[in-house]
Amino acid sequence: MNKLKAVYLNEVYKISKKKKITVAAVLSVVAVAVAAVAVYLVNNFSGIRVTGSSELSILVLQVMSYTLIPLFVTFVAVDMFGGEFSDVTMKITLTAPATRLKIYLGKILAIASFIAANLLAIMVLSLIASFFVGIGMPNVVRIFFAYVLAFFPLLIYAMTVVLISNLIRGTTGAFMVSILVFLLFIGAGILFPQIKSFLFTASFDWYRLVLGSFINVGKLLRVFMILAGYAVMLFGCGFYLFEKRDL
Amino acid sequence: MNLSKKSTAVLSAVVGAAVLATSALADALIGSGYYSLKQAIKTTSATLINETDNFTVSGKIVMKVDGKEIFVSEGTMKYDIAGGQYVEESTTTEMDETSESYIYNGPDLYIHKDSRGNNYATTRVKGSEEKLIEDFFQREDVQDAEKIVDAFVGSMQDLIQTDENDGKKLYIGNLTDTSVPPLVNALSSFFLKYAALSEYTAENYGVPHPKANIYVQDVSGKAVENSGGILESLILSAAFVGDDKDGNSHTYSVEISANVTSINATAVEPISTEGLKIQAAAENRLSLGKKYEGLYKSEVVGETADGFVKLGEQFFEITSVDGATVTGRYYEIYNPEYLTGDGKSFTFTTIQNHDDWNRISFEYADENGDSKKGEFFYYDAANIQLHLYAQNNAYGRADQIVRTFSDSNFARVFE
Amino acid sequence: MDNAIVINGLTKKYKNSRGIEDVSLTIERGDIFGFLGPNGAGKTTAMKIMVGLMKPDRGNVLINGFSILTDYEKAMQSVGCIIESVNPLTYMTAYENMKLVARMHDHVPDARIDECLEQTGILKFKNERTKNFSLGMKQRLGIAMAILPNPKILILDEPLNGMDVEGMVEMRLLFLRMAKEGGTTFFISSHLIHDIELTCNKVGILYQGKRLGVETTESILQNYASLENYYLSEVGFNE
Numbered sequence: 009m010n011k012l013k014a015v016y017l018n019e020v021y022k023i024s025k026k027k028k029i030t031v032a033a034v035l036s037v038v039a040v041a042v043a044a045v046a047v048y049l050v051n052n053f054s055g056i057r058v059t060g061s062s063e064l065s066i067l068v069l070q071v072m073s074y075t076l077i078p079l080f081v082t083f084v085a086v087d088m089f090g091g092e093f094s095d096v097t098m099k100i101t102l103t104a105p106a107t108r109l110k111i112y113l114g115k116i117l118a119i120a121s122f123i124a125a126n127l128l129a130i131m132v133l134s135l136i137a138s139f140f141v142g143i144g145m146p147n148v149v150r151i152f153f154a155y156v157l158a159f160f161p162l163l164i165y166a167m168t169v170v171l172i173s174n175l176i177r178g179t180t181g182a183f184m185v186s187i188l189v190f191l192l193f194i195g196a197g198i199l200f201p202q203i204k205s206f207l208f209t210a211s212f213d214w215y216r217l218v219l220g221s222f223i224n225v226g227k228l229l230r231v232f233m234i235l236a237g238y239a240v241m242l243f244g245c246g247f248y249l250f251e252k253r254d255l
Numbered sequence: 256m257n258l259s260k261k262s263t264a265v266l267s268a269v270v271g272a273a274v275l276a277t278s279a280l281a282d283a284l285i286g287s288g289y290y291s292l293k294q295a296i297k298t299t300s301a302t303l304i305n306e307t308d309n310f311t312v313s314g315k316i317v318m319k320v321d322g323k324e325i326f327v328s329e330g331t332m333k334y335d336i337a338g339g340q341y342v343e344e345s346t347t348t349e350m351d352e353t354s355e356s357y358i359y360n361g362p363d364l365y366i367h368k369d370s371r372g373n374n375y376a377t378t379r380v381k382g383s384e385e386k387l388i389e390d391f392f393q394r395e396d397v398q399d400a401e402k403i404v405d406a407f408v409g410s411m412q413d414l415i416q417t418d419e420n421d422g423k424k425l426y427i428g429n430l431t432d433t434s435v436p437p438l439v440n441a442l443s444s445f446f447l448k449y450a451a452l453s454e455y456t457a458e459n460y461g462v463p464h465p466k467a468n469i470y471v472q473d474v475s476g477k478a479v480e481n482s483g484g485i486l487e488s489l490i491l492s493a494a495f496v497g498d499d500k501d502g503n504s505h506t507y508s509v510e511i512s513a514n515v516t517s518i519n520a521t522a523v524e525p526i527s528t529e530g531l532k533i534q535a536a537a538e539n540r541l542s543l544g545k546k547y548e549g550l551y552k553s554e555v556v557g558e559t560a561d562g563f564v565k566l567g568e569q570f571f572e573i574t575s576v577d578g579a580t581v582t583g584r585y586y587e588i589y590n591p592e593y594l595t596g597d598g599k600s601f602t603f604t605t606i607q608n609h610d611d612w613n614r615i616s617f618e619y620a621d622e623n624g625d626s627k628k629g630e631f632f633y634y635d636a637a638n639i640q641l642h643l644y645a646q647n648n649a650y651g652r653a654d655q656i657v658r659t660f661s662d663s664n665f666a667r668v669f670e
Numbered sequence: 671m672d673n674a675i676v677i678n679g680l681t682k683k684y685k686n687s688r689g690i691e692d693v694s695l696t697i698e699r700g701d702i703f704g705f706l707g708p709n710g711a712g713k714t715t716a717m718k719i720m721v722g723l724m725k726p727d728r729g730n731v732l733i734n735g736f737s738i739l740t741d742y743e744k745a746m747q748s749v750g751c752i753i754e755s756v757n758p759l760t761y762m763t764a765y766e767n768m769k770l771v772a773r774m775h776d777h778v779p780d781a782r783i784d785e786c787l788e789q790t791g792i793l794k795f796k797n798e799r800t801k802n803f804s805l806g807m808k809q810r811l812g813i814a815m816a817i818l819p820n821p822k823i824l825i826l827d828e829p830l831n832g833m834d835v836e837g838m839v840e841m842r843l844l845f846l847r848m849a850k851e852g853g854t855t856f857f858i859s860s861h862l863i864h865d866i867e868l869t870c871n872k873v874g875i876l877y878q879g880k881r882l883g884v885e886t887t888e889s890i891l892q893n894y895a896s897l898e899n900y901y902l903s904e905v906g907f908n909e
Contacts, residue, residue: 011743014773021770025762050441051468054448067437096757100767100815103721103753104774105746109260198406205282206275219434220414221475227413230282237275244268248261255723 011106015114016121018101023084023122032080036130039076043068044137051141064141065134065151066219072130073158073212074194077123081166082186084122088115089173089250090182099255112250116243119166124159131155154215160235164208165190167242174249205230208238288415289408292426292478293401297392299486299515304390308337309521314513320462321505325350334388335523338362341388342523350460359525366525415476424480435471444469447495447507463505465497472496472506488514543607543615543633545576551639551665557593558660566593571631571641571665579606581615585641603629637667673732674699674823674855675720680729682715690715690879693729697857697872699822702849704870704887705859706901712879713859714754717827720857721751733823750821752829756812760801764792764811767800768818775819786814789844791837805832813841817848824848825857830865842869867897877905 023029047064092098101111131151138146168189173182193209204210211231217224303310311333318326330345340361347354354370368374391397405412415428448465457464476491494508550572557566567589574582582605587598605617616630629643640663675697683689690712697703707713718724720731722738722745731738736745758767765783772778787793790810795803800811809832816824824845830838846869848854860866866873873890875882882904887897894900 010776011774018770018773022759025766027761054445063432063435063437063440096755097759099723099753099757100759100770102723103746103751104771105743105749106774107742201405202283205279216434217413219431221429221431224413224416226285227287230278230285233278234275234282237271237273237278239271241268241271241275244264244266244271248264248268251260251264252725254725255718
């Protein structure tokens with residue numbers, strides 16, 4: 009367990025040292041600020057609230073979870089696998105006394121932490137912004153649960169990128185294919201709603217399930233099982249490739 | 256051991272895929288409350304229209320501001336599909352004034368009564384062959400709109416809860432301010448502010464006009480489906496919150512309810528026509544009668560620096576109405592002082608179409624012999640409105656004329 | 671007998687039919703083993719397999735009695751290594767790179783990081799990003815990272831690559847001191863015969879993917895004028 013923790017800490021350390029993280033943080037702040045200003049202006053000029061008291065955070069979540077967060081996740085995940093393999097820095101990680109399973113798991117946990125930190129940051133920022141915009145007291149508990157739920161499909165996407173990055177050598181290719189897969193899944197969900205249940209992207213806004221006054225527990229459970237199935241499958245496939253890869 | 260590590264990875268991939276496939280399949284099969292409700296609405300519509308003899312639909316709309324009712328409308332519609340007739344009765348209370356209306360629509364009788372004293376009955380020329388009501392969901396535009404709505408609703412479709420009770424299926428949905436999507440919020444708030452309760456309307460009703468901070472506070476709905484798959488009751492309510500010009504907050508709400516009752520146990524019987532003005536089929540206002548035969552005139556006026564002068568007259572004559580065949584002519588007579596060239600003139604013959612309400616279209620040949628289209632509308636007070644889809648102003652352009660005026664309204668010339 | 675490294679019938683074939691075939695070796699504890707061979711003989715392949723970067727087609731490697739294939743963590747617990755080249759994370763400083771290694775082992779204080787950087791002569795570059803390091807500096811950093819957790823076994827692939835003469839002597843002295851004072855076992859590959867002769871007490875030759883003789887440096891020098899002569903006679907090279 010100590011080794012896993014050490015791998016995890018090393019990976020988090022690596023992510024935190026990258027310039028891309030600063031860019032991600034700045035862009036997140038800008039995105040929240042833009043949303044807040046837009047909502048404020050619409051209310052001031054037309055008297056129409058685009059969002060109710062809690063909606064600014066949800067609006068920000070909806071926009072970010074389809075755009076910037078997947079983009080950052082793709083960068084980080086591709087860097088962590090394809091990137092390290094191509095500049096051979098993976099050697100430092102692999103020759104440390106930890107099994108490849110622990111390294112693989114540690115890396116995925118680090119990406120998961122990155123997603124969680126990103127969500128936490130925009131949640132806090134958007135809550136602060138909603139006070140400034142003056143649209144009343146947000147329902148913090150519901151917003152928190154919504155953000156927690158938004159985490160899972162993003163993690164599944166991250167694991168998909170990890171799989172792709174272990175399948176395709178070269179970072180640019182892996183990056184492109186990942187984005188393409190993301191868009192294809194979303195497109196397929198819109199064009200063929202009958203296969204939606206099979207696509208993890210369809211659950212990107214499943215947090216809406218906890219926003220109404222009625223909580224559809226059955227549906228929550230089914231989506232959770234679908235995501236869990238994805239997680240196990242992607243972990244298995246990704247690890248298989250990672251394990252058998254020679255450096 | 257090396258092999259087993261790989262096979263464990265493969266095994267977990269297979270197990271994961273199996274879990275994914277089964278739960279996704281289950282999810283797809285269970286569907287959402289939204290889809291089953293949509294299906295129920297379609298089934299109800301199709302069953303009532305195609306498979307029942309008669310039924311009753313009653314509905315009610317209530318609008319409130321801060322809990323005070325400002326508009327209430329209640330109605331009952333009894334449909335006799337087999338007999339091709341229906342009765343519609345409604346009571347509306349607006350600004351403390353109550354009005355009632357009654358409509359009977361049968362194969363050979365139409366009765367309309369309203370609070371303003373427009374009470375009359377009309378006998379029909381021919382039996383109504385068109386369907387009494389059309390299945391809304393079979394229309395192509397509705398089917399296309401449905402797909403757009405489906406995509407838009409997205410994950411919200413799972414916010415509709417279903418429940419079974421005594422063989423009846425219950426649909427319940429509730430959106431709070433956290434769950435209403437921003438776009439829906441903004442559009443419906445916009446609709447409330449500028450259309451449903453615009454400044455003018457609000458003043459008429461004597462209620463505060465929502466000016467700022469408007470948002471959807473709550474939307475909820477409930478529907479009951481009976482064992483036959485028919486939705487027998489539906490309740491929808493929505494509440495908006497907004498500030499008036501003084502900054503005071505008000506709640507604006509609307510409730511809509513509908514019930515389907517007495518399936519195959521509804522009798523539709525028109526009220527007695529005694530005391531009503533009866534219009535016979537021959538005088539049916541839906542067709543141009545012989546009484547419209549005659550000459551109609553419209554004056555062309557010019558403006559000079561000093562005032563207005565008459566430039567000439569345009570004449571439209573309905574020379575004969577023989578059943579459906581209508582013949583007529585058009586000509587212009589100008590004051591020679593202003594006329595340059597000949598005035599336009601033509602004759603036409605056309606067949607009137609009874610479905611076209613009070614409109615008759617015709618074709619004519621213009622001065623170059625080209626075929627042009629025209630149409631005229633006829634009104635109760637022997638007035639005609641004529642539209643010619645060609646330039647028809649051969650007016651003089653004497654220097655002193657600043658502008659000319661002519662319109663399409665022709666008045667009957669009485670001898 | 672206490673063996674540090676046991677290599678058993680190691681085979682790995684590449685598609686171009688190069689690679690290694692049926693290589694077996696036993697390194698006793700405290701040995702400084704010199705792995706000699708021309709470029710492309712398969713030294714790096716063998717060493718990649720030894721530290722788990724590559725999977726063999728056949729055969730096994732035991733380090734401290736633990737199989738690299740099934741007991742990776744235990745086998746690598748007290749191993750430091752440089753394989754092929756040193757590739758530090760360029761967006762991090764020397765210290766931060768060292769920190770990555772330190773975290774993977776218990777009780778490696780920051781003082782130990784300084785100590786290793788001092789021993790390899792790059793302490794003054796501790797807080798500089800490795801992006802601008804020269805090949806020699808990178809090599810020194812690689813050695814610092816390898817020795818950081820006080821490993822009992824060091825597997826070093828061309829460790830003196832790109833270093834100046836001064837550096838080579840410094841590192842050689844460091845290795846010898848570690849072997850003498852800490853009883854550290856070394857497995858060093860090199861194509862520099864003179865360097866192997868000065869550093870190693872045992873020499874093994876890998877030629878065209880196959881292991882040739884293994885002898886102590888002492889006995890070689892008794893029978894041959896130099897290690898070079900022994901090497902040439904082993905690979906069957908006639909002047």
